Amino acid sequence: MVKIASGSLGDSFSVGSLKAYLSEFIATLLFVFAGVGSAIAYSKLTADAALDPPGLVAVAVAHAFALASAPLSPASSSNSSQVLRASRLMELQQGMNAVEGVVMEIVITFALVYTVYATAADPKKGSIGTIAPIAIGFIVGANILAAGPFSGGSMNPARSFGPAVVSGDFSQNWIYWLGPLVGGGLAGLVYGDIFIGSYTAAPVSEDYA
Template structure:
């Protein structure tokens, strides 16, 4: 049974919660700075050439490393979500309230936007690449691709970090989360861009002023994250008591 809880404003504005929002802001900022920065660096080094296999691998590795570090640095404070789809998936499984999750979203979106503004400044105005589907694909196909890869991400988060039966996994959880993101970028990058993260797509869209396909990277990841939260959090974990707190995510 779905364990979604709305929560209270008092809990969502507690000192601990405020620290969690700050941790999400900082970790998301650093993750997006490295991830989007790797794409900008690739474009600069190749004179804006089309993405080739070497560039795809480099960008996937940069995102995997940056997410591994970002999740690790925020895990003990906020749970290390860095992604509205992860937050939604964990809310569906009862690991975070809807109200607190909305504040997480704000922190994550702000972190991504600030990261892209900083990149625009420090690169002397170089273009910030936005996510979009490949030529020959339509929006629906992009949404399905993002559903599948985001499902894989949030399912991995549950299996390695949020499952109360996981035992002590140490650094394996953030490492596995980084690996699945890198692998998914390798698989989906040439097609949908391999976002899996509305915040990761939102910041570049704001700075570039291009929201033409941004909806794909909200609809797909949120559906995928919600499905993973329901299947793992509500079917596999079920009625386990007590529910894990944010400190138990990693």
């Protein structure tokens, strides 16, 4: 059974924790910049808020590269109308209701977190090097291709919340919190309980001497 460990309050403000916070902030910033930036750029180039197949592929590839690639050098600006049009990629598309949107986000977030576990967080497999970020980037791109025309393919509350803050449009934003939280939690439980289970590290080499 997966266990949740909790540390002390002091641990939250240790040097290591502060570095982890900064690392997560920078990584999320770059990811959202590349993803939303690609949507804004495509809208600006086409002067059309609708996302056609080539645009969907461009956005999916941008998100995939943002996760799998080295650091970016963001240097752009956009007005609020452009951000609003990009944020509409995270509102439900016509014909989708809220329940369907939540289910879609649960499924694709499950796929993402499951892939993270399988490639980067499974102690039985150990380190598999650069394969992990490439695989994670690919599953994000594939999920956006599959879910983009329906729920937008968020998989990450920060990906939806950031544009919503800038645009001031929080309509249906809860879908992109509930779906990823449930999907990610389910993936953790399934992979942790079924595949990792009660893992015990192998004895150190000295034990065999």
